[in-house]
Amino acid sequence: MKLFQRNFRILKNWSAYTLTDLAKIAKEIVSISSEIPTIWLFRGQMGAGKTTLIKEICKKLGVEHSVQSPTFSLVNEYQTKNAERIFHFDLYRLKNTQEALSIGIEDYLDSGNICLIEWPEQAEELWNIPHTTFRLSLNNEQTRNLEMIW
Numbered sequence: 001m002k003l004f005q006r007n008f009r010i011l012k013n014w015s016a017y018t019l020t021d022l023a024k025i026a027k028e029i030v031s032i033s034s035e036i037p038t039i040w041l042f043r044g045q046m047g048a049g050k051t052t053l054i055k056e057i058c059k060k061l062g063v064e065h066s067v068q069s070p071t072f073s074l075v076n077e078y079q080t081k082n083a084e085r086i087f088h089f090d091l092y093r094l095k096n097t098q099e100a101l102s103i104g105i106e107d108y109l110d111s112g113n114i115c116l117i118e119w120p121e122q123a124e125e126l127w128n129i130p131h132t133t134f135r136l137s138l139n140n141e142q143t144r145n146l147e148m149i150w
């Protein structure tokens with residue numbers, strides 16, 4: 001197994017952001033997307049705002065159709081206006097890492113396309129590769145905190 005070692009650092013951090021702040025945050029994230037690993041892990045409890053943030057990021061990446069967490073499969077595919085492909089995973093219902101491997105998750109991860117991944121905790125063995133982490137936490141009913149790390 002190839003070892004992936006580096007010092008993680010917080011790239012950016014937003015505290016107590018509201019839904020109205022999201023468009024600006026997503027724009028900032030997308031503006032540096034070419035400088036960070038394409039595998040984006042979204043960590044944070046249920047209701048922290050992972051899907052909400054992903055929707056806004058997709059909008060800024062130029063996805064025009066609706067973005068929703070995949071429910072019937074592990075992954076949704078979106079196309080941007082520039083015909084780039086984006087993959088959106090929700091691993092919440094994953095039983096184990098093997099199940100992810102059996103749907104060919106490694107091919108998606110290696111594709112070079114941006115992969116937005118909710119509940120990466122369900123398959124920690126997979127993230128031994130360069131990735132960007134978005135750590136979300138609840139502040140109160142209307143506000144959230146976000147750290148972007150890689």
Ligand SMILES: Nc1ncnc2c1ncn2[C@@H]1O[C@H](COP(=O)(O)OP(=O)(O)O)[C@@H](O)[C@H]1O
Binds near residue numbers: 018048052053
């Ligand atoms: N500042 C905020 N950022 C994101 N979501 C917020 C915020 N304030 C309130 N919410 C609400 O919290 C919920 C977050 O849900 P969702 O994005 O589905 O979370 P997750 O995918 O982490 O389970 C949504 O109903 C959203 O409207």
Ligand SMILES: [Mg+2]
Binds near residue numbers: 050069118
């Ligand atoms: Mg979600």
